[in-house]
Amino acid sequence: MTAEITRYDLYNRRRSTVWYAVGMALYMLVIVALYPSFKHSSELNKLTQGNSPLAALFGATGTLTSPAGWMNVNAYANFLPLIILLLTIGYGASAIAGQNEDGMLGLLVVLPLSRRRILAGKTTTMIVQALILDLTVAACVYVGRVFQVTLDPWHVATATLAVLLLGIDFGLIALALGATTGSRSTAIGITSALAAACYLVSSLAPVVHWIRPLRFASLFYWAVGHQPLTNGARPGSFAVLLAVAIAAAIAANTAFRRLDIR
């Protein structure tokens, strides 16, 4: 019956999930198709010379003309996490708080299902949505071989998992905040602000001296800060991302159990 909760929310979000995936696929295909035009551009690499904070702000560090650098600056360091976070934070805030505000949650909670199982169903929905988007991007990266975007498949898998975990972390934080406050807009606002702060810290840490010690507090740092497309897996990072997800899930469960449902 937990699976029915997942099916219910997936069905009701099918249009947005599909359009997110279609939009992201089109963007990614354009990016990989453009790569041959930029792969020999020395001008591009000048952007990151001298540790420019502006370039770092857009996630551009290191060599940009390599396949990994190109995909990193155009997707994995910024755009892909941003889109996945839009999806997971949006869903996380609406799954409990939003549906409660809309008067839809009462009929679900009186089903013979514990709140823990309802939450498990909704968490699964979030993971499936993020996974669809994440795998769509990974498939486009694979297609990129046609355009000389040749990447180590293991590194792509690592980056895919890291971005997925990042999205789940923030989605679960939004879910927990929504279940705690009962307010969708509060959950979206606080989680988005937190995500923006994490992004800034992680992006600027390599080039701004005083920000550097703060990087450990940024989930972006643990997910994409070490450029998994270039450097591969860093097990400690996954452990941190997983631990945050578990902690947020526990917090969401505790808050949901206490929440008064309309």
Added chain:
Amino acid sequence: MTPAIETHGLTKSFGATLAVDRLDLRVEPGQVFGFLGPNGAGKTTTIRLLLALHHPTAGSARVFGLDSSRDSVAIHARCGYLPGEFELPRRMTGLRVLDWFARARGHVDQRWRDELVERFDVIVDRQIHELSKGNRQKLGIVLAFMHHPELLVLDEPTSGLDPLMQNEFQRLLRETIAEGRTVFLSSHELDEVQRVADRVAIIRAGRLVVTDTVDRLRQRAPQTIELRFATPVAPSVFESLGGVQRVTADGDRITLQTTGQLAQLLRVIADHDPVDVVARHADLDELFLSYYRQAGPGDDR
């Protein structure tokens, strides 16, 4: 016999607002229990406490002898619920909604569900956002009844229904009771409740005012007596009598309501040369309104 519903000192507050105040209720199985009160009296909050949608600030609620908070899953398996206000996914058709809830419950008699759809003329092939309030309400009724629950908790169930459907709904309630199941019916409409309820409770400002059978409440209801005298009589003559209330005068006519013994009143009337006396049957509406009137304007609870 284990009561279908039992609450002891059930209390719920939202910050400084006390929505339900030390409520003691007992609903026996196999009856329609009418739960009446003006808007904002605490009816919906009580229902949400019974179904563990809300958590009590103090006191306890038991359904079929099970603790409403601790055993909520077991209770939900035996309950059907129609909220006073509810929304369903806008882009789902009625049929898909019914199918989904049937799968999520895991046990629904398909033939019974289809019979309910037919009886209430539920539109199932359109998306929810295309349905009127009444048609959504009918869908809600099917959702509440389709799994043959032992206890039905219904919050303003006929809201938005036309008279034909209200009759069909009352017929469904009678069938439900005939099968030995229990209905907890919350409403602010006396007519709706007194037609079907065996027992009634009135809640006002979060507190239980009265609970009794409809027949006994009827006996307790005030009698209205209209009097005409040969010459005008001062209302104060009657106002001091025990049980007499709401005395109004209009020339040689006096109208009063009484819940007390009639002997003394009749003696006083006789002393003032009456030319006409009309006593109306006990007015249940007036009784309920008198309970309602004592309530100040409340917040929604």
